[in-house]
Amino acid sequence: MIKNREINKNINHLKFLSMSHIYHIIIPALLAFIGTLWVHPKVLKIAIMKNLVDNPDARKLQRNPVPVMGGIAVFFGIIIGLCCSQTIFVRSDVFLLISAMLIMLYVGTIDDILNLSPYTRFFIEILIVLWLMYVNEASINSLWGLWGVDALLPSWLAWPLTVFAAVGIINAINLIDGVNGLSSGFCFMASVLFAIIFYKTGNVTMTILAVSAAGAIVPFFLHNVFGNSTRMFIGDGGTLVIGTMMSIFVMEILHSGSMCKPLADSGLGLVPMTLAIMAIPVFDTLRVMSMRILRGTSPFHPDRTHLHHMFIDLGFSHIGTTVSILSLNLLIVAAWFVSYKLGASVNVQLYIVVALSLLATFAFYRFAQRQIAKGGKCLNCFKKVANALHIEKKGIWYIIQRIMDKL
Numbered sequence: 001m002i003k004n005r006e007i008n009k010n011i012n013h014l015k016f017l018s019m020s021h022i023y024h025i026i027i028p029a030l031l032a033f034i035g036t037l038w039v040h041p042k043v044l045k046i047a048i049m050k051n052l053v054d055n056p057d058a059r060k061l062q063r064n065p066v067p068v069m070g071g072i073a074v075f076f077g078i079i080i081g082l083c084c085s086q087t088i089f090v091r092s093d094v095f096l097l098i099s100a101m102l103i104m105l106y107v108g109t110i111d112d113i114l115n116l117s118p119y120t121r122f123f124i125e126i127l128i129v130l131w132l133m134y135v136n137e138a139s140i141n142s143l144w145g146l147w148g149v150d151a152l153l154p155s156w157l158a159w160p161l162t163v164f165a166a167v168g169i170i171n172a173i174n175l176i177d178g179v180n181g182l183s184s185g186f187c188f189m190a191s192v193l194f195a196i197i198f199y200k201t202g203n204v205t206m207t208i209l210a211v212s213a214a215g216a217i218v219p220f221f222l223h224n225v226f227g228n229s230t231r232m233f234i235g236d237g238g239t240l241v242i243g244t245m246m247s248i249f250v251m252e253i254l255h256s257g258s259m260c261k262p263l264a265d266s267g268l269g270l271v272p273m274t275l276a277i278m279a280i281p282v283f284d285t286l287r288v289m290s291m292r293i294l295r296g297t298s299p300f301h302p303d304r305t306h307l308h309h310m311f312i313d314l315g316f317s318h319i320g321t322t323v324s325i326l327s328l329n330l331l332i333v334a335a336w337f338v339s340y341k342l343g344a345s346v347n348v349q350l351y352i353v354v355a356l357s358l359l360a361t362f363a364f365y366r367f368a369q370r371q372i373a374k375g376g377k378c379l380n381c382f383k384k385v386a387n388a389l390h391i392e393k394k395g396i397w398y399i400i401q402r403i404m405d406k407l
Contacts, residue, residue: 025199028082033218035079036216037077040407053066053068066231067232068235071234071237073219077216080212082209105238112236121236126167169250180318185221188214190278191214194249203259220232226401227404269340272352273340275350280307308325310369311386316386324389
């Protein structure tokens with residue numbers, strides 16, 4: 001199966017480089033965009049009719065009940081984008097990926113409606129990841145030269161590492177879904193970055209999957225951020241779907257048969273690169289869960305200690321919080337890329353990413369909380385930045401809002 005897969009990849013690579021860029025990138029993204037845009041109001045209507053809403057409480061940031069089935073619209077858009085290209089039929093594992101996302105959508109939607117136990121959902125996520133690894137014969141079994149390790153990792157190490165990374169990414173995307181536009185905005189950004197990587201290496205299927213994800217997310221993001229009567233949350237169903245996609249992208253890059261080998265041979269650190277792209281969700285989740293454990297509570301117990309809660313406490317709006325966190329993540333990606341271009345070793349690239357990620361999450365959160373508690377000198381600076389990002393007070397906001405509410 002591995003040999004056939006490699007042959008199919010080589011065939012796809014040659015076709016990809018010779019065919020129109022428009023066909024491979026713009027059309028899937030555009031159809032995914034149209035698919036989500038078309039189905040969004042229909043899903044919204046059903047959610048309102050069935051009272052499938054997320055009700056406000058002391059921890060949540062919305063003031064009114066909001067429909068919570070946005071993940072169904074995004075999943076529909078992704079499928080429409082994928083189905084426009086015959087390349088998805090070349091690799092049978094594409095149907096495996098779609099099946100995994102569909103199961104995650106079902107589990108997440110049930111969780112939105114019935115509030116499943118976090119341990120039940122965690123167990124299902126592990127099973128799905130193990131299933132993907134077994135059938136797809138892919139795992140994070142190479143460090144790609146990190147710390148001088150070029151040999152393949154043994155299965156007893158690669159499998160637990162892959163499960164930890166994949167399930168961690170899925171939950172990290174779920175946990176940042178606390179303000180309008182944050183999880184969808186992050187996954188749009190990550191999908192575009194992954195699409196560039198896959199395109200550069202000729203990975204047809206993953207490129208189409210990434211651009212389809214990006215195209216499908218955009219209409220939802222616009223409704224979620226700017227919509228008034230059309231606003232809908234992506235819900236656990238949506239975050240589990242796009243979180244699964246992010247983990248699939250990481251596994252595709254870091255397994256030993258990856259088509260990203262030419263990049264690694266050029267000195268690009270594949271592990272630092274993927275960690276930089278996923279930096280804020282991953283490190284903020286590590287921070288939150290470690291603090292919960294240190295306090296003696298369950299790591300799955302919800303609270304208001306996430307990075308986005310801190311930005312809200314500083315006076316940032318939802319869109320200001322989203323812009324700020326995405327900017328922090330892009331700065332980490334930019335710093336990694338500059339280090340690579342300057343010839344830094346794979347190890348140094350990793351240390352730069354880890355250091356900046358710790359500063360942007362652990363250190364920045366603690367510093368900001370001290371400023372809030374003591375009214376420090378920097379608090380006024382934070383508030384000025386927050387006010388500058390309150391674009392919902394400006395006329396352009398209402399123009400976009402009217403457009404989205406009519407769609």
